[in-house]
Amino acid sequence: LLSESRPQPDLKMNLSFAGCGFLGIYHVGVAVAFKKYAPHLLLHRISGASAGALAACCLLCDMPLGEMTSDFFRVVNEARSHSLGPFSPRFNIQTCLLEGLQKFLPADAHERVNGKLHISLTRVYDGKNVIVSQFNSREDLLQALLCACFIPVFSGLLPPRFHGVRYMDGAFSDNLPTLDENTVTVSPFCGESDICPRDNSSQMFHVNWANTSIELSKENINRFGRILFPPKPEILSSFCQQGFDDALNFLHRNNLISCTRCLAVQSTFVVAEQPATSLEERIQEEYDPECSECKECTQHRKNALVGSMPDNVLTVFQTYIEQANKGLINWVFRHRGGKLLTALSLPAILPADILCATLTKLMVAAPSIGNQLWAVSKFFLKNLNRILLKVSRRQQQQQRTANLQCHVALTEYNQNTAQHHHRSSIIDMRMDGIER
Template identity: 45%
Template sequence: MFLEELKDHTKLSLSFSGCGFLCVYHAGVCAAIREFAPHLLKVPILGASAGAILGACITSDVCLSKAISVVLDVVAKARSFTFGALNRDFDLMKIVRQNLDAALPKDAHKLCSGRLHISITRFSDFSNRLVTDFQSREDLIDAIVCSCFIPVYGGFDYPKYQGEKYVDGGISVNQPVLDSNTITISPFAGENDICPSDTDSANLLGLVFSGTSIRFTMSNLMRLLVCLFPPPADACSKICQQGFEDALRYLFINGTEYD
């Protein structure tokens, strides 16, 4: 992105990749943008899986501390079970739904319609759908829950959106974009606009998973594990700080004047 594009934020959009429990990284990114370039939080938001949770909170004007608490509460509850989210007694989707219901305002669907774009995968043929019009608050929450549901890992009770079964949006499109002006955000080192640099690794090889660029580094391997197995509180803090620093670096390199 160039300085002119960052200034004319009406052309921009933000995309938060799916990343499981690594979504605290997105919270750090949002904190940096809110402090130094708050106008970027007013642009269209796209999200897949856990990225849709942060996207909904931003678009609904939920305070960032409350949004972070939603994520950390899920992490804490998952860690309280043996084997975390894999424990049969742990209902991840139920907790996600409850936390969204507690955090989102009553008019969240009105605030999000036309501005928040959620990536979901239709179970019948695994095709992608990017939904942006929400008829009710429950309709919005249903879309987010569907976008976060990983088959088997999240259970066997497949969630529905408008009467049809959908699963994790990251399976089909993990990094949704509107056009070339979409700023891509991912906790994985790669070719994304805002992401870790992993300068300790000289490996330039990587892959693109459902639109998300991922380099072959040891740090990325560890991040993949964190996606599914929730980290302790101190690790969450470091991941969040990483997101803040990476976003700040992006804003500095691209010359935004933070106003």
């Protein structure tokens, strides 16, 4: 049985992105490195949880990373603009995600990712992990991504449904889904993942949380604090660059950076199914030996060592960093006095935020609420009328029963009275006969 395959087992790797909230910008750096230096690795399955599922979907749909980065910073700026940050009543992360996905997700996205995108979800009623990979429509895919990013209380109170079942963030059950032994794991936390930051620590203590290896270090503690609270644009930019550098290091360690010519030779290499040892021997016999010492590959690897992220992504970072630093208000709130003023004003700002958020939700939901109230009113009046009819019929029935009982009693009384009079007359007649 002949099949088209690649001679190097490494090229059959799958990717798995960990859920990490606002640290998902780390995955953008990894995605940029893979698209630029190893695009052949993106032809297979990609899995992810939470923000990792969004990154996997963007890669498989070949969405513009520059525009996606800009939309990410739009959400970050909106979250940082409120008094309580992303926990403000006026901030809705689900609405922000839905707007961005509806804007950039192609119409045939579900067809592109079917069987390739594996989203990790947590079923609400039993807490079990569910991996979904089949989507019937674009709206079906959107709903699955919203379920994958739902964190109770932070995202809302009622989890969304997917195929009639409520799901929440897959990070609660399997934060780093592994499809098979060839899965390359990506995580923004220092640990035992294939692509992750390498901190200068003892690396003695590790915690396995929802299938994610996390080292107990000061740097990881700081990263955990930024999962739900987005840091400044400068810090987010450094996270993205860190992901880019870590991905390049992984590609270098595994010799996965090749020139276009060598990739073409690898992609058209045809072998028969046979044991692994004979396969390696056949690769050595039939594989072009020039590819191992290809000058273009060597130059390509040297360029990758000093490579940087694309200009469109760097431009987005520079734009938002400048916006965050310029202006009188930003200058005031960068100092301790401005931060203290923000903290002191919370008792006055928070009730106003809650009132504004409540009124906004009522205005948005007014049409549907009106229809629902009308339907509830009709249902209530219909049932009230039915109850009143039953009560009225029961009262009439009880009244008829009482009249019938009274009529029967009178009839019996009259009959008894007639018999009494008849017996009395007979007795009187008999008495008269005796006297005579």
